[in-house]
Amino acid sequence: MDIWNIAEYACWGIAGVLVLWMIADMVRVGAEYDEALLLSSREGADELLERGNATGEAK
Amino acid sequence: MTTTTAGAGGERINLLKVLGPAHIWGLGVGIVLVGEYMGWNFSVGKGGALASLIACWVIGLLYTCVAMIDSEVTSTVAAAGGQYAQAKHIIGPLMAFNVALYLVMAYTMLEAGNAFVAGDLMKTVAGQLGHENLDSRPFTLLVIAFLAWLNYRGVFMTLTFNFIITAIAFVAVITLFIITGPWLPGVAVTHKEFLTGLPYGWIGVVAALQFGMWYYLGIEGTCQAAEECRSAGRSIPLGTITGMVTLIIAASLTWYVAAGLMPWEYLGQAYTPLYDAATIFGNKPLQAFLFVGTLFSTLASANGCINDASRAWFSMGRDRYMPQWFGAVHPRYRTPFRAIVFLIPIAVVAAYKLPLDGVITFSILSGLLGYTFMSFNVWRFRKLWPLGTIKRGYIHPFHPLPAIVLFILCIAVYFATFLGYADYLISILVFFIFASFWFAWHRYKYVRRGDQFTMPWPRPKGL
Amino acid sequence: MARQPYQPPRQGVPGMIIDSLLMLVLVFFALMAPAWIAEWRAAHEPAAEAAATDGAAPAVTWEELGQNPTMQSAWEKLGKDPAAAKEIIDHRFDYTIDIVKLLFVAALIVFYFWFMLSSSAREYREVIAERFGDKDQG
Numbered sequence: 193m194d195i196w197n198i199a200e201y202a203c204w205g206i207a208g209v210l211v212l213w214m215i216a217d218m219v220r221v222g223a224e225y226d227e228a229l230l231l232s233s234r235e236g237a238d239e240l241l242e243r244g245n246a247t248g249e250a251k
Numbered sequence: 252m253t254t255t256t257a258g259a260g261g262e263r264i265n266l267l268k269v270l271g272p273a274h275i276w277g278l279g280v281g282i283v284l285v286g287e288y289m290g291w292n293f294s295v296g297k298g299g300a301l302a303s304l305i306a307c308w309v310i311g312l313l314y315t316c317v318a319m320i321d322s323e324v325t326s327t328v329a330a331a332g333g334q335y336a337q338a339k340h341i342i343g344p345l346m347a348f349n350v351a352l353y354l355v356m357a358y359t360m361l362e363a364g365n366a367f368v369a370g371d372l373m374k375t376v377a378g379q380l381g382h383e384n385l386d387s388r389p390f391t392l393l394v395i396a397f398l399a400w401l402n403y404r405g406v407f408m409t410l411t412f413n414f415i416i417t418a419i420a421f422v423a424v425i426t427l428f429i430i431t432g433p434w435l436p437g438v439a440v441t442h443k444e445f446l447t448g449l450p451y452g453w454i455g456v457v458a459a460l461q462f463g464m465w466y467y468l469g470i471e472g473t474c475q476a477a478e479e480c481r482s483a484g485r486s487i488p489l490g491t492i493t494g495m496v497t498l499i500i501a502a503s504l505t506w507y508v509a510a511g512l513m514p515w516e517y518l519g520q521a522y523t524p525l526y527d528a529a530t531i532f533g534n535k536p537l538q539a540f541l542f543v544g545t546l547f548s549t550l551a552s553a554n555g556c557i558n559d560a561s562r563a564w565f566s567m568g569r570d571r572y573m574p575q576w577f578g579a580v581h582p583r584y585r586t587p588f589r590a591i592v593f594l595i596p597i598a599v600v601a602a603y604k605l606p607l608d609g610v611i612t613f614s615i616l617s618g619l620l621g622y623t624f625m626s627f628n629v630w631r632f633r634k635l636w637p638l639g640t641i642k643r644g645y646i647h648p649f650h651p652l653p654a655i656v657l658f659i660l661c662i663a664v665y666f667a668t669f670l671g672y673a674d675y676l677i678s679i680l681v682f683f684i685f686a687s688f689w690f691a692w693h694r695y696k697y698v699r700r701g702d703q704f705t706m707p708w709p710r711p712k713g714l
Numbered sequence: 715m716a717r718q719p720y721q722p723p724r725q726g727v728p729g730m731i732i733d734s735l736l737m738l739v740l741v742f743f744a745l746m747a748p749a750w751i752a753e754w755r756a757a758h759e760p761a762a763e764a765a766a767t768d769g770a771a772p773a774v775t776w777e778e779l780g781q782n783p784t785m786q787s788a789w790e791k792l793g794k795d796p797a798a799a800k801e802i803i804d805h806r807f808d809y810t811i812d813i814v815k816l817l818f819v820a821a822l823i824v825f826y827f828w829f830m831l832s833s834s835a836r837e838y839r840e841v842i843a844e845r846f847g848d849k850d851q852g
Contacts, residue, residue, distance in 0.1 A: 194382060196385050200385070200386050200389045201389075203389035203390055203392065203393040204389045204392070206393055206396075206397075207389065207395075207396035207397070208396075210396040210397060210399075210400040211396050211399075211400075211595065213400070214399065214403050214588075214591075214592050215592065218589065218592055221581060221583075221588070227579075229263075229582070230264070230579035230581075231569075231578050232263040232264055232580075233263060233264060233266060233569065233578070234263060234265065234705065235331070235332075235336060235478070235569065235570075235705040296807075342831070342834050342838065343831075343833070343834025343835055343836075343837050343841070344834060344837040344841065345830050345834040345837060346831065346834040349830055356741065444782055444784035445785065445788075451809065455807075455809070458807065458809060513788050514781065516799075516802050516805075517789065517792060517799075517802060520805070527792060530792065531792065533791070571722070573733065573734070574725065574729075574730035574731075574733055575725070593734070597741070600742075601745070605745050605746070606749050609745050609746075613744070665819075665823065669819055670807075670809055670811075671807065672748075673812075673815060673819060674747075674748040674752070675748045677818075677819060678744050678745075678747045678748050680822045680823060680826055681744070681747075681822075682741070682744035683826060684822075684825070684826050684829070685740060686737070686740060687826070687830055691833050694733065696722060696723065697722045697723065697725050699719070699720065699722055700837075700840050700841050700844045700845075701719055701841060701845040703841055704841055704842070704845040710846040711842060714838075714849075
């Protein structure tokens with residue numbers, strides 16, 4: 193058991209923690225927020241398009 | 252009718268607009284620079300050192316066309332998903348679906364390749380320091396998990412980190428050139444001893460075009476960040492074109508150093524040519540610096556790939572080309588978090604299970620299909636919305652010459668790929684044909700028709 | 715707006731999961747197929763394999779390999795002796811072109827782009843009509 197073996201285990205561990213954190217956060221956000229809000233982003237909101245956004249709707 | 256997608260109080264959450272030209276440069280160059288550390292040299296194996304240099308410049312021309320065309324269209328279609336959104340507004344839905352798949356495949360496969368190489372590099376170093384048979388898998392997994400986590404937590408931090416490690420990797424290439432340069436006493440690079448003409452003749456030059464793509468593959472990914480730029484009309488053209496200049500310089504220097512230090516037969520099959528160059532030169536600190544450069548370039552590339560692939564997947568979800576669930580933005584970090592998480596297992600499986608050259612060829616071909624699309628896309632863009640009818644952040648010169656050159660060069664690269672990897676070419680075409688049938692006959696029924704067109708443009712001319 | 719906008723059906727959760735998984739399966743097969751083909755070929759052409767492994771025995775010199783002194787020193791710094799170098803140098807690509815296969819691939823590419831562009835054009839007209847109204851009104 194040298195430093196490289198320890199590094200192997202450390203990598204498995206840290207990677208596992210990061211992935212679990214992301215999944216936990218994803219589930220939490222899904223439960224806490226309204227799905228319609230999460231899906232509310234609009235494509236291409238930019239200053240080039242301000243004319244379109246100023247009137248509120250694309251149509 | 253669009254209120255059906257708004258939140259309860261009518262408020263919306265969008266991706267965060269925080270990026271500047273330096274981030275775009277880092278994103279574009281960061282994805283590609285790993286190609287100067289490894290991969291480009293397979294073009295030497297395909298046709299000799301001179302063929303590789305010709306490929307470097309011919310493919311450089313191809314990518315200059317790509318960068319110019321892309322800058323113009325993206326400075327107008329400022330949307331996450333980049334070329335996907337362009338295709339949707341200019342060619343049509345099925346093309347857009349295919350373009351998004353090219354992007355997701357090209358970047359996810361490249362990410363897997365990078366993570367694999369980073370893990371393998373750790374194994375090599377451990378071997379050199381006396382620890383045989385290190386398990387590289389945890390390192391590969393950590394690279395993917397850490398970079399996904401970084402992407403999940405916010406685009407500004409992700410691309411600032413990317414800018415820094417890309418800059419360090421670029422400095423390492425420059426340092427190698429300066430130290431091995433012909434102006435120092437005891438010259439190291441001796442091209443006249445190593446250049447042996449074209450071992451396969453001109454067919455070898457054509458064959459070299461395929462891996463010549465490695466010198467630049469991924470620079471067009473800058474468009475994916477359009478929706479997150481403070482000013483896309485300025486940042487994208489500036490970041491992309493300075494990135495392209497950076498890469499042409501880095502590619503030429505890389506070729507110059509490596510071709511002047513090693514026989515082409517060795518170079519053509521080496522896994523880490525720049526590290527080998529430093530080894531031949533026998534300078535320990537330089538060797539260490541190039542090790543760091545190699546590692547950072549794989550990280551920067553994987554990082555940019557996660558960023559780009561997730562934007563493309565997210566955009567498809569938003570338009571229901573893929574399940575709508577993926578079109579969510581994180582309320583706090585403002586990132587396409589579900590798309591990021593979904594792509595993790597795909598990258599891990601590709602890195603663990605699939606053959607590296609297959610993964611890389613899949614990536615190159617997906618990119619190539621995308622460039623073919625760009626050539627007729629820009630032509631139709633100019634036809635449907637002639638100059639002056641909509642506001643453009645950047646107008647590329649000499650139209651339609653770049654589009655024609657791009658189209659011809661794409662055909663040449665298909666032929667080059669046929670010479671070495673015909674089976675892969677067939678396999679990937681069959682894949683995209685099946686995916687297209689599936690989309691046209693099944694998936695498209697879930698898509699709202701008129702809502703796909705989001706730009707505040709006038710009606711296209713002649714339709 | 716004269717035209718009634720198209721109302722897509724709602725997709726349930728099982729449908730979403732099936733659609734996502736289907737894509738993954740397609741990708742996996744597309745990537746593995748060439749590797750399987752290569753394996754199948756290797757299994758059916760054992761003669762070529764045997765011939766390749768045969769020739770490694772006799773000792774070679776740098777001169778026979780056509781390497782000049784600069785090249786020799788580079789090989790040596792990279793830790794390769796003439797025998798190891800010979801293996802690398804002798805590895806050559808075969809660029810003979812199979813015309814039938816070439817035509818097949820070309821036809822596949824043309825069909826792919828034809829199908830994609832013609833379907834896209836049809837769908838695009840629908841998008842424009844819904845977004846901007848029918849042409850004669852518009």
